[in-house]
Amino acid sequence: MISRTNWGRLHLFCWVCGVTSNLQNHDIARGCHRASGARNPANWVRCCFECHDRLGDYGQWPVVRQLALKMSRDAAYYNLAAVNVLRGRQAFAIAQDEVDAALATIEPVPVYLVDAFR
Numbered sequence: 001m002i003s004r005t006n007w008g009r010l011h012l013f014c015w016v017c018g019v020t021s022n023l024q025n026h027d028i029a030r031g032c033h034r035a036s037g038a039r040n041p042a043n044w045v046r047c048c049f050e051c052h053d054r055l056g057d058y059g060q061w062p063v064v065r066q067l068a069l070k071m072s073r074d075a076a077y078y079n080l081a082a083v084n085v086l087r088g089r090q091a092f093a094i095a096q097d098e099v100d101a102a103l104a105t106i107e108p109v110p111v112y113l114v115d116a117f118r
Contacts, residue, residue, distance in 0.1 A: 042079035
């Protein structure tokens with residue numbers, strides 16, 4: 001399995017705002033479940049310091065929206081069932097159709113970033 005550090009090296013910009021500095025890894029599974037997800041790339045979202053705080057606000061970024069962000073930016077490591085279980089829920093607690101619906105709230109990756117990191 002890929003390490004958290006090496007995974008971060010694959011993702012060179014904030015998935016929320018697009019900046020390329022002060023990058024961190026956010027865990028979708030938090031609280032008492034964070035430790036179980038700390039080694040699973042399905043649980044990680046790449047973000048800058050400022051957006052990391054925003055992702056912690058479930059009013060602005062509910063888990064289903066974080067999963068939509070993960071699916072749109074990191075399809076290779078997207079695993080809905082694994083994240084549901086990491087969060088201490090049933091594998092189907094959040095359904096794929098809910099994540100698909102949340103995709104409408106995710107901004108596309110800016111073209112300049114797509115071209116810069118190919």
